[in-house]
Amino acid sequence: MLFHVKTLIRLIASLGLVGLVLWFVDPLRVLGALGRPDPLWLGAGFAAALCATLASALRWRLLALWLEARAPGRLFLLAYWRGIAANTVLPGGTLGGDALRALHLQQAGNPLTASAMSVALDRISGLWVLVVISLATAALALATGLMPATVLPLPWPAAALLALLAVIAPLLLWQLSAAARHRLPGKLAGLLDAIHDRPRPLRQYLLQLAGSALVQALSILAFAGGGLAVGLALPLWLYFIAAGPIFILAALPVSVGGWGTREAAAALTLGLFGAPRELAVAAAILYGLFAALQGLLGALTLLHPIHGSASHLENHDA
Numbered sequence: 504m505l506f507h508v509k510t511l512i513r514l515i516a517s518l519g520l521v522g523l524v525l526w527f528v529d530p531l532r533v534l535g536a537l538g539r540p541d542p543l544w545l546g547a548g549f550a551a552a553l554c555a556t557l558a559s560a561l562r563w564r565l566l567a568l569w570l571e572a573r574a575p576g577r578l579f580l581l582a583y584w585r586g587i588a589a590n591t592v593l594p595g596g597t598l599g600g601d602a603l604r605a606l607h608l609q610q611a612g613n614p615l616t617a618s619a620m621s622v623a624l625d626r627i628s629g630l631w632v633l634v635v636i637s638l639a640t641a642a643l644a645l646a647t648g649l650m651p652a653t654v655l656p657l658p659w660p661a662a663a664l665l666a667l668l669a670v671i672a673p674l675l676l677w678q679l680s681a682a683a684r685h686r687l688p689g690k691l692a693g694l695l696d697a698i699h700d701r702p703r704p705l706r707q708y709l710l711q712l713a714g715s716a717l718v719q720a721l722s723i724l725a726f727a728g729g730g731l732a733v734g735l736a737l738p739l740w741l742y743f744i745a746a747g748p749i750f751i752l753a754a755l756p757v758s759v760g761g762w763g764t765r766e767a768a769a770a771l772t773l774g775l776f777g778a779p780r781e782l783a784v785a786a787a788i789l790y791g792l793f794a795a796l797q798g799l800l801g802a803l804t805l806l807h808p809i810h811g812s813a814s815h816l817e818n819h820d821a
Contacts, residue, residue, distance in 0.1 A: 524766045528781040536733035536785040545789070548728020552793040555721035556583055559629075562714030566628075567608060567621040569707045570697070574611035582607035584801030590761075591798035598756050601626055616697065624711075630751060631669065632715035636723075637747030638666035644740050654776060655744075673708060722750065729789030735782040737773070745772045749787065762791055 525533055560580040567574070585607070586600030601622045608618035644650035645659035652658075677699075684695035701707070726749070727742040752768040753761030769787035770780040 524763070524770055524784055528770060528784055530781075532779075532781040533785045533788075536782055537788060540729075540732035540789065541734075542732075544728050544732035548725045548732060548789065549793050549796065551721050551728055552725035552790075552797065555718055555725060556580070556587070556797055558714065558718045558721055559583055559625075562628075562711070562718060563604075563621065563625045565710055565714065566625050566707070567613075567617075569701055570617045570621050571701075572608055572613040572617040572621050574608055574613065578607060578611055581801070581804050584797060584804055586801070587794055588798035588801035591795050616694065620694065620697065628711045628715045629718060630754065631673070632712060633719050633747050633750055635666055635669045636716065636719055637744050638662050638669060640740055640743040642666055644744065649738070649740060650744075670712075677704065677708075719746070719750075722746070725793055726786060726790045729793065730782070730786035732789060733782050733785040735773075735778060735786050737776070737778055741773075741776055741778075745769070745776065748772045761794075765791060 557580065560583045563583065564574075564576060564579040567579070582604045586604045588600075589603045590600035605615070605619040605622045608621065609615050639662075641650070641655060641657070642659045642662035645652060645655065645657070645662060655662075680695050681699055684692050684699065687695065723742050723746045726746060727737075727739060730737060730742065749765060749768040749772055753765035755764055757764060766784045766787045769783040773783035773786075774780040
């Protein structure tokens with residue numbers, strides 16, 4: 504009963520935040536832009552969102568295999584789609600969908616610890632690389648004069664240094680955790696042991712970096728496609744800078760499906776760069792609808808159960 508009450512409260516809060524954002528901008532122009540989007544850019548945005556999900560599933564699969572969590576390849580894609588469906592209707596940002604993904608991997612015959620760890624590291628790596636992309640793009644835009652220094656009061660060397668620190672931070676954490684894991688509580692030490700015992704960690708780090716960069720680039724292109732569909736003609740590099748705060752706020756566990764927080768972040772972030780706030784909100788709504796449509800695809804896959812038991816994995820994975 505308490506869960507249903509919390510779900511209802513967060514759903515109302517998300518809808519209320521969307522309504523509040525619409526009230527602060529021009530709601531008629533937002534609705535007008537959404538009512539006549541450019542079909543080519545709309546289709547391109549949704550195609551990019553689909554490709555981002557495919558790349559996400561592949562990234563997760565490679566990480567899970569490194570953690571010795573095995574399953575048929577199609578399970579990762581179907582579980583990702585179903586996770587998007589869960590995120591669309593459950594409160595908590597992406598937590599509900601991530602829990603469902605871990606459950607699918609466990610039901611394929613894998614330990615719960617490895618299944619949950621693969622999902623958690625997969626999610627963290629995406630947000631981590633998103634920060635790297637936004638900072639690196641900002642540094643490049645400031646250094647080349649594409650973006651005036653008055654727009655972002657951060658010297659380009661500082662932005663570049665922060666991006667570099669974000670890139671090497673996982674390597675530093677790896678070394679620190681390797682040295683400290685034997686002095687940590689039993690369960691936490693066991694989790695770290697499970698990671699540090701895996702072979703070729705640097706290779707996996709580079710795979711995760713490249714995979715997450717591809718996923719985020721496709722996601723940003725999807726958002727840009729939605730923006731261009733409603734007439735938000737901004738330079739592509741500006742979308743790459745703004746994606747950091749927009750996507751990270753949408754992932755916070757305070758809304759349903761990112762609704763409300765994503766639109767507010769888009770209005771604030773893109774508005775700071777001089778973009779019409781009502782069009783920024785419209786673009787964010789379309790991006791949310793791209794995810795909702797994929798969530799519908801995920802819900803439809805529930806009609807066809809995933810047969811992913813460990814008994815036949817050898818037919819799918821080497």
